[in-house]
Amino acid sequence: MPLFLFLCLVLLSPPGASLYRHHSREMKNRVKDLHVGDMVAPRNRKDFTFDLYRALAATAPSQNVFFSPVSVSMSLAMLSLGARSSTKTQILEGLGLNLQEGSEEELHRGFQELLQELSQPRDGFQLSLGNALFTDPVVDMRDTFMNAMKTMYLADTFPTNFNDSVGALKQINDYVSKQTKGKIVDLLKDLDSNAVMVMVNYIFFKAKWETSFNHKDTQEQDFYVTSETVVRVPMMSHEDHYHYFLDRNLSCRVVGVPYQGNATALFVLPSEGKMQQVENGLSEKTLRKWFKMFRKRQLELYLPKFSIEGSYQLEKVLPKLGISDVFTSHADLSGISNHSNIQVSEMVHKAVVEVDESGTRAAAAVGTIFMYRCSLTVHCVPGTVPSAEEKQRKQKSLPL
Structure with a gap:
């Protein structure tokens, strides 16, 4: 029978999570791996x-x-x-908040508590999470925004000369690389000449299995890409008592493999032909049900070892979740700066994961680039935003 696997890596409970779906070429095989700590981000x-x-x-x-x-x-x-205005509403509603119930304050307080929790030493595994702001000193930032970033999100702040785009790029990428132990390299590829600020978030996770897989037991074995296509992969194996649940509603089996410390990996094996059904049924409620229904069972577990990375331009993806204005000329980010013509030009996300006999190493980062919103015929320099009259004069003098 073909082996159909699906993997997702969750470092924190939703919305704090990291997901991974594994393909090999066009394969339907996916491996699902879920790591959940005892910290819960805002629900x-x-x-x-x-x-x-x-x-x-x-x-x-x-x-x-x-x-x-x-x-x-x-x-x-x-x-x-x-x-502000619809820009703010879209972001919060995209995150699933009910603005009628004062959940915005709960969101920020929840993330603040999460950051404070993670700043404490932990036994058994490493899990770090942090933020940073790189701002041009000539840009007039609002004190309320800067104070909230420092107090609620414990953000590091750095003055950055965006006129020196090469130097600014190196400063930001070096910071991210250091915080993710070298796992996320070159988060940003380039910076637009109109960039005025970059917001960074990073996360790093490293944990050892409670009982490691023996390297001597890892052997090249068949991995089914489809029922007709087979590839050879390094397959780890170990026999032990694991948490197990057969989910008949989603037609899949779930195995929980513990790490040292308070974290667990979930591996989900859909029944043949039921991958789409499992994907459609994934939710926070589903995860909580799995944990509740787990029972110990002796199993001989086979897992492929792998490393993989993902890179995404979120300004192209988030509009599908209703978050669009912030990336357009309709953006209202007047709560950040006294300059009203600022928008997000790019939101880059990179993530990497490695799973082997000893455990798991994973890291991720998001770089949000802010720029002045200007006419294509006008070059904006931070701190010297042209007036509407100046823009109009320059546009009229431009030959067609």
Whole structure:
């Protein structure tokens, strides 16, 4: 029988999560791996984690998908601090918040508590999460926004000369690389000449299995891409008592493999031909049901070892979840700066994961680039935003 696997890596409970769907070429095989700590990020009505997963998967149905919703959702929450009018509403509703119930304050407080929790030493595994702002000193930033970033999101702040785009790029990428232990390299590829600020979020996870797989037991074995296509992969194996649940509603089996410390990996094996059914049924409620229904059972477990990375332009994906204005000329980010013509030009997300006999290493980061919104005929320099009259004069003098 072909082996159909699906993997998703969740570092924190939704919306703080990292998901991974594994493909090999066009394969239907997916491996699902879920790591859940004892920290819970702010809860919401929508399943932002799985909505984002499905949106990313739909953009590249034959590609590997690995990402960190905790990194994306925290970046959006920070962005909402400076957003106003419909721009703010879209972000918060996209995250699944009910604005009639005062859940915005709960969102920020929840992330603040999460950051404070993760700043404490932990036994058994490494899990770090943090934020940073790189701002041009000539830009007039609002004190309320900067104070909220520092107090609620514990953000590091750095003055950055965006006129020196090469130097600014190196400063930002070096910071991200250091915080992710070298796992996320070159988060940003380039910076537009109109860039005035970059917001960064990063997360790093490293854990050892409670009982490691023996390297001597890892052997090249068949991995079924489809029922007709087979590839050879390094397959780990170990026999032990694991948490197990047969989900008849979703037609899949779930195995929980513990790490040292308070974290667990979930591996989900859909029945043949039921991959789409499992994907459609993924939700926070489903995960909680699995944990509740787990029972110990002796199993001989076979897992492929692998490493993979994902890279995404979120400004092209988030509009599918209703978050669009912030990336357009309709953006209202007047809560960030006294300059009203600022928008997000790019929102880059990178994530990497490695799973082997000893455990798992994973990291992710989001880089949000802010720029002056200007006419194509006008070059904007931070701190010297042209007036409407100046723009009109220059546009009229431009030959067709």
